[in-house]
Amino acid sequence: MTATAPTITPQSPDPHASLRRKPRLGERLTELALRTVALTSIAAIVLILAFIAREALPVFAGGTVGESGTSFDLLASERLADGTEQFLWRPVSQPPTYNIVPLVVGSLKVTLVALFIAAPLGIAAAIYVSELAGKKQRELIKPTIELLAGVPSVVIGFFALIVLTTWVQQVFGTEHRLNALTAGIGLALAVCPVIFTISEDALQAVPHTYRTAALALGSDRVQMIVRVVVPAALPGILASLVLGFGRAIGETMIVLLASGNAAIVSGSVGVSTRTITATIAQELGEVVVGSDHYHVLFALGTVLFASTFVLNFAGERVIHGLRKKLGTA
Amino acid sequence: MRSQALELRRAPRARAPGLLLLWATGAATGIILLVLAVLLLDIIAGGAGVISWEFIFANPRRGMTEGGIFPAIFGTVALTLLMTVAAVPAGVATAVFLTEYAPADSKLARAIRVCIANLAGVPSIVFGLFGLGFFVSTVGRGIDRALYGGEIVYGTPSLVWASLTLAILTLPVVVVATEEALRAVPREIRDASMALGATKLQTVIKVVLPEAMGGVLTGTILAISRGAGEVAPIMFTGVAYFLPYLPRHFNDQFMSLSYHVYVLATQSPNVDKTKPVLYGTVLTLLTLTFLLNLLAVVLRARTRAKVRASE
């Protein structure tokens, strides 16, 4: 134990000021060490961004020509003989065409399907658990749904591939067996707990006084929930959607297994589709380090990283603002 | 707050519109629970019959159609163990720094928090890209050139790189859980310790951290559960389809439960014959992650109860 005896200064604004006078060397070193380790998290994310962007640089720097005369114009479309425009992702063609449009369409399609299903379900369930369920029900249901969050995505993908495909084909009569709808449902399973948890937190964070005030002014439970609590929690609920979107668009295994991976541009959800994530996963193994294809895949990764970064940033800001605004209950 | 909310719940019976809301939201909850149940039941039904001592402890035989999945289980354990060794100390140190040492609203603290939040949102395949391009090709090859004269020892997908990739992926989980637990430790305890003459370091190590152990454990368990289930980050950084040996060195490859599920679902030599093995593997993986998550939930509930009791 230290030899520095604390002096008691009654109105000192910093009660530990006396101790701060002589920090020992060990203390300073520890703080330095901890600070350095804490910086690794910043280092990690900066490194990831820097490294992936660096490998993608040949593609983004002026969109010029690669080693085999490949065009790096990721948005260039091909004009077919009959005059129609086609967006083609053909890395093994001669010459290769790397059009990102079918992949972006694919990613957006499955994500929107997933959100379309998961958002109403997740938010409604959050309302139920937060406002309407009894204590016992709440303590059972909440962890159970959060358990769904613990299911590995490869297991959900497996479930989608083995069970959902047949079911979807029978119920919806889709054109393809492996399609955006099946993959979207699988994604919804993965994203639902995210939306549920954050929405439920947002609803719980609405100050108690809001509820009592509404009731005191004569509204019944429904009006209180629908007109007061939910709108108050809206920023958090929206944030949950944003984060759910980010999670869905970044998901790999489910779409790899269940979406059919055909790089076509189509508005229908019953046809097969390919996402950015599945493309990277399928093709990363076959690239020679430093080749054109390698750079393009890293470019895809950069696009993906940038979009999820922006989405998550926005989501976190909203949650942060929400927490500050509503403070403690 | 919670007991007051309960009072509200005993308020007058809801009228018809109330019933509609109740039923609509209840149905939504029910649908989610139903799908979860279907998923679990299907996997249990398909896999329960396959699980046996032999399944867990034997090697795969005859093209994965027979035998067991022991190498995959061993690989997952080795992987998550290394990942924990890398992630937990770093995560705990970061959390300790954020709560105990950094001034409340300093730019550094905020920057670190932003980065942690963003790390949590990075898609898993991007980690795979990073792991391959950075750890394997750059750091690994660099080590080879420096220490082994160009011979490829570490510049190839291996256990250590996959573990490090997963460690970065799960770092946010550990940091958040630990921070939560550290914040739950009442300020008075820290003050009391300081008042008795302890230094900050001694306070943190001997007083605060032990109190927050529950949260650290929760974070560790959640991290392990997450790491055991990921495929995309390890696909190119070290996992293998079939190995006749168990990984014993840092630069060995390994098999993994999660990758085994993927491989059996897409590349199995005979779909009907390997379906039981596939289901068994899925059940094993699911049981593992579920047990871990359950443990974490229980721990977290106990920590929160302790906090409430001390308030």
Added chain:
Amino acid sequence: MLTRRSLLFTAAFALLCHCTQSSPTTNEGISGRANKGKLTIKGSDTMVILGQRWAEAYAKVDTLAVVQVNGGGTGTGIAALINGSTDICQASRSMSDKEREELLAKRGVPAVETTVALDALAVFVNDKNPLQEISLPALARLYTGEVSDWQQVGGPTHGVVLYGRENSSGTHGYFKERVLGGKDFAASTQTLAGTSAVANAVNGDEFGIGYGGIAYLEGIRALRIRKDDASPAVAPSLASVQDGSYPVGRFLYFYTAGDPSSDIKRFIDWVQGPDGQKVIGDVGYYPLPKGRRL
């Protein structure tokens, strides 16, 4: 507490030292190995089951050898060979000139090709599809998207659902070259990882069509193929592939960077020997015809 901690540190340090050794299972001390002390095989998903069975069987013959197998597609194996992260690349198509040049440029040695097995590239449809045979030109028309209805090739009236393999697949590459004549697949072709995924998909899709190595087709009916509209339709079998009458039979290859070193060569020789070839039959592919050992 202090003694326990120091013990822990010493133990951890010792563990660290032990763990960084590369396992000395061969006496070769060869440089340029993908993973010292082990024989690394990467590549074709078609052949990955073969590779795994060979590894299993070879372990009984040479107890010191450690053979590790990975799939990912022929393209992955070739890339790994060029990158230096595999010793043997399994390939279900031959390396292109461009790839050979790249290997020579990056590793300074030429690619050495060894045929190890035969395979019939089977084309299959769902049981409910009445189609029994198809000609190569018709198949090409289907897969390039020129024709999109089953009726146009003699099947029921319905759109065709095309299933195929991903870009890195040698099967994909072989099919593209041999059947499509180098033309691109229709964009609507669904790309699945592994022939069994393709087989699975076609099994569940009444109007699907797929292709892949014959070993994955236990229980699935393969179409008879005619070389062109005038030739007879031939079903895939050991005999028809070995004598060349099946139009889309192919060799399965091992590629190494330069001449294989002695322990790798031992393995390859064993694969081409009677024991190795017997494994091929068990797995479902076709062994090399007697006397053909390139």
